[in-house]
Amino acid sequence: MKLYRAHVLICGGAGCISSGCHAVKEEFIRELQANGLQDEIQLIETGCVGSCDLGPIVIVYPEGVFYQHVTPEDVQEIVNEHLLKGRYVKRKMHRHPSSGEPVVSSREMDFFRHQTRIALRNVGLINPESIEEYIARDGYFALGKVLNEMTPEEVIQVIKESGLRGRGGAGFPTGLKWEFTRKAGGADERTEKYVVCNADEGDPGAFMDRSILEGDPHSIIEAMAIAAYAIGAGQGYIYVRAEYPLAVARMKQAIAKAREYGLLGQNIMGTGFSFDLEIRVGAGAFVCGEETALIASIEGKRGEPRMKPPFPATSGLWGKPTLINNVETFANIPVIILKGAQWFSRIGTEKSKGTKVFAIAGKINTTGLVEVPMGTTLRKIIFELGGGIPNGKKFKAAQTGGPSGGCLTEKHLDTPVDYESLQAAGSMMGSGGLIVMDEDTCMVDVARFFLEFTQDESCGKCVPCRIGTKHMLEILTRITEGKGEEGDLETLEELAKVIASSSLCGLGQSAPNPVLSTLRNFRDEYEAHIKEKRCPAGVCTALKRYEIIPEQCKGCGLCARVCPVQAISGVRKEPYLIDQEICSKCGLCLSKCPFGAIVVK
Amino acid sequence: MAASSCPASAHGCAEKYQKLDEILQEYKGVQGGLIPVLHQAQLLFGYLPHDVLVRIAEELDLPLSEIYGVSSFYSFFSLKPRGKYTVSVCMGTACYVKGAPALLEKIKETLQVEDGETTKDGLFTLDTTRCVGACGLAPVLTIGDDVYGRVTPDKVPEIFERYRQE
Numbered sequence: 001m002k003l004y005r006a007h008v009l010i011c012g013g014a015g016c017i018s019s020g021c022h023a024v025k026e027e028f029i030r031e032l033q034a035n036g037l038q039d040e041i042q043l044i045e046t047g048c049v050g051s052c053d054l055g056p057i058v059i060v061y062p063e064g065v066f067y068q069h070v071t072p073e074d075v076q077e078i079v080n081e082h083l084l085k086g087r088y089v090k091r092k093m094h095r096h097p098s099s100g101e102p103v104v105s106s107r108e109m110d111f112f113r114h115q116t117r118i119a120l121r122n123v124g125l126i127n128p129e130s131i132e133e134y135i136a137r138d139g140y141f142a143l144g145k146v147l148n149e150m151t152p153e154e155v156i157q158v159i160k161e162s163g164l165r166g167r168g169g170a171g172f173p174t175g176l177k178w179e180f181t182r183k184a185g186g187a188d189e190r191t192e193k194y195v196v197c198n199a200d201e202g203d204p205g206a207f208m209d210r211s212i213l214e215g216d217p218h219s220i221i222e223a224m225a226i227a228a229y230a231i232g233a234g235q236g237y238i239y240v241r242a243e244y245p246l247a248v249a250r251m252k253q254a255i256a257k258a259r260e261y262g263l264l265g266q267n268i269m270g271t272g273f274s275f276d277l278e279i280r281v282g283a284g285a286f287v288c289g290e291e292t293a294l295i296a297s298i299e300g301k302r303g304e305p306r307m308k309p310p311f312p313a314t315s316g317l318w319g320k321p322t323l324i325n326n327v328e329t330f331a332n333i334p335v336i337i338l339k340g341a342q343w344f345s346r347i348g349t350e351k352s353k354g355t356k357v358f359a360i361a362g363k364i365n366t367t368g369l370v371e372v373p374m375g376t377t378l379r380k381i382i383f384e385l386g387g388g389i390p391n392g393k394k395f396k397a398a399q400t401g402g403p404s405g406g407c408l409t410e411k412h413l414d415t416p417v418d419y420e421s422l423q424a425a426g427s428m429m430g431s432g433g434l435i436v437m438d439e440d441t442c443m444v445d446v447a448r449f450f451l452e453f454t455q456d457e458s459c460g461k462c463v464p465c466r467i468g469t470k471h472m473l474e475i476l477t478r479i480t481e482g483k484g485e486e487g488d489l490e491t492l493e494e495l496a497k498v499i500a501s502s503s504l505c506g507l508g509q510s511a512p513n514p515v516l517s518t519l520r521n522f523r524d525e526y527e528a529h530i531k532e533k534r535c536p537a538g539v540c541t542a543l544k545r546y547e548i549i550p551e552q553c554k555g556c557g558l559c560a561r562v563c564p565v566q567a568i569s570g571v572r573k574e575p576y577l578i579d580q581e582i583c584s585k586c587g588l589c590l591s592k593c594p595f596g597a598i599v600v601k
Numbered sequence: 602m603a604a605s606s607c608p609a610s611a612h613g614c615a616e617k618y619q620k621l622d623e624i625l626q627e628y629k630g631v632q633g634g635l636i637p638v639l640h641q642a643q644l645l646f647g648y649l650p651h652d653v654l655v656r657i658a659e660e661l662d663l664p665l666s667e668i669y670g671v672s673s674f675y676s677f678f679s680l681k682p683r684g685k686y687t688v689s690v691c692m693g694t695a696c697y698v699k700g701a702p703a704l705l706e707k708i709k710e711t712l713q714v715e716d717g718e719t720t721k722d723g724l725f726t727l728d729t730t731r732c733v734g735a736c737g738l739a740p741v742l743t744i745g746d747d748v749y750g751r752v753t754p755d756k757v758p759e760i761f762e763r764y765r766q767e
Contacts, residue, residue: 013736013738014733014735015735015750017748018735018741018748018750019738031744051737052736052737052738053737055737201734202731203732204693204694204695204731205694205695206732206734207732207734207735210734242640243731243732243734244734280637281631281636281640282675282677283635283636283639283675283678284675284676284677284730284731285674285675286680286731298633299632299633300633300635300671301671302674303674304674359696359736361737361739362694362698363698364697367695367736367739368737385735402694433694435694435698437698441698446697446698449605449678449694453692453731575746583767
């Protein structure tokens with residue numbers, strides 16, 4: 001193997017690709033060659049580093065200098081100064097938010113130094129298209145250990161003792177699931193069984209699974225092979241959503257490589273164990289994240305859920321015992337096998353072991369993916385790792401668990417985050433999406449947004465979900481349009497109760513959560529919409545009121561000229577007036593006023 | 602059927618049908634092969650014309666009703682012709698709170714179409730999509746395979762002009 005004196009890592013995550021990292025990479029190739037450095041310095045395109053909004057990101061090792069917002073024009077300077085002369089290009093380096101000083105190593109950045117990366121251990125660090133780099137990071141060692149030194153029962157025991165729980169949302173103990181699937185079909189070793197990886201990451205705002213599939217695809221292959229050995233399966237499927245074409249391409253490439261290396265297929269590592277994998281691409285149906293719907297979809301049918309039991313562990317794909325785990329859950333497996341159950345269970349809280357990856361987005365300074373030990377407080381995630389709320393705005397709520405979850409407010413900021421505490425706070429872990437909202441977000445509108453989502457994605461099989469969510473959505477839409485009535489909130493609560501208790505699958509059962517949780521925490525906002533016909537955050541268009549402040553109006557008449565519905569009138573050089581009856585709330589006057597004399601209430 | 606349904610006899614369509622037959626041969630007997638077949642057929646024809654569904658039904662020996670049921674269930678499959686570029690406005694939570702609704706309005710105004718419709722020149726089909734997983738760049742817009750992050754409404758006309766000129 002060649003030795004290099006420095007490594008230039010270019011983030012090739014989806015965020016950086018759309019910020020233009022490929023042009024930066026091309027420029028690096030050119031500049032390194034122009035300076036004859038191509039044999040001294042290795043250029044690697046990695047998976048997602050995590051801090052998406054700082055992209056394109058370039059990290060130079062051995063020091064770990066973090067360059068952000070790198071453009072092709074910056075490359076020559078980085079090569080000349082840093083790589084040739086050893087002088088850092090300070091103007092492109094990440095700076096400490098409080099001192100303003102450049103941070104020398106990315107390991108010292110607030111965004112990274114509080115993280116414990118297990119599931120994301122290789123993401124952003126290796127070239128996902130190189131199986132050798134994965135192997136160099138102890139990849140496939142766990143599979144080797146399992147096949148050569150452990151019985152399937154021992155493997156299951158380790159996973160059980162580790163305390164690992166499903167990272168897809170419900171938090172079911174992973175080891176138990178493995179044990180049920182192993183025991184299903186009786187003692188007959190020949191019962192056909194399947195391992196399925198649920199990569200139908202549908203919760204809006206969550207993208208950790210995508211990041212793992214794109215940044216470390218071999219960890220999923222290895223984990224699925226381990227699971228197959230433990231439960232006695234010979235075939236596996238990875239169900240990836242169609243919205244992730246890069247993830248599909250990287251997985252395909254990784255599977256082909258693993259086959260070539262004898263790590264998939266017949267007689268793996270010469271141990272007599274055989275296992276192979278196939279990718280199935282979804283087709284845009286959120287409900288397919290539900291395991292029975294996902295199974296139906298792999299079978300080539302409409303992705304509709306069915307009653308449970310029987311659970312997939314006893315009757316899953318084509319009626320055979322099937323183990324379904326989420327991407328992030330699988331990503332933890334090889335590390336647990338190598339480092340042991342005790343090591344893993346020391347991390348986290350009493351009932352939630354290990355780490356959790358959160359996708360922080362919304363109104364926050366540093367958006368991206370972070371992996372922290374279970375039990376980390378929301379305050380730490382939002383204000384230390386995420387750098388707080390931009391533009392000096394006030395924190396209002398954090399939405400976790402996607403359309404099935406709820407809002408956490410100021411009073412929950414210091415609660416250690418784990419499965420139980422989030423549930424107690426009226427939300428849920430879900431897949432780990434964490435959307436931060438500031439004072440400019442209307443909580444009624446957010447609830448309506450989620451209801452619109454679940455209503456649209458309801459598969460229509462059961463009545464409570466199909467019709468119930470539609471009714472709730474109608475009421476919420478009415479409220480945001482200023483047509484809310486006395487008693488609406490009570491009707492919403494009653495509908496919510498019925499839908500939650502009588503829907504067929506998780507989608508319907510959890511659909512009312514965003515409404516219930518905002519009703520609990522922000523009831524006053526709902527009441528303002530209904531009783532005062534006012535949107536406190538100034539979001540709901542129908543409830544907006546544009547007004548001219550007479551003291552600041554110079555009477556130029558520009559607003560009256562741009563108003564498309566002639567709602568503004570007045571005499572030149574005197575304050576103008578907006579007729580609220582005619583105003584269509586388009587906001588054009590506000591954007592055109594040169595004196596800032598128009599406000600929205 | 603309308604001319605756009607690409608019957609096997611039409612000019613330029615025969616070749617596509619030949620490719621479709623190759624795909625169908627590959628998936629014959631593959632358990633759960635219908636959805637991968639529909640994916641590839643849509644890639645080939647741009648959408649799923651009626652004649653294509655009939656051919657799939659015959660070759661995979663499945664009732665046409667089942668194929669229609671599956672292709673109408675998933676939002677990714679289209680039974681109507683689509684524009685050269687699919688324009689998707691991400692309506693994920695992060696994009697929503699960062700202004701996706703205003704962005705969508707501006708695009709509707711620029712392209713003169715509603716959600717789900719295709720422009721008269723056949724260039725763009727406007728869609729809203731669930732989270733594309735680029736939340737750090739919200740609000741996000743995708744045109745074909747290109748991803749645009751942090752798109753403000755005023756950037757919209759300029760973005761589409763680029764595609765019109767290609």
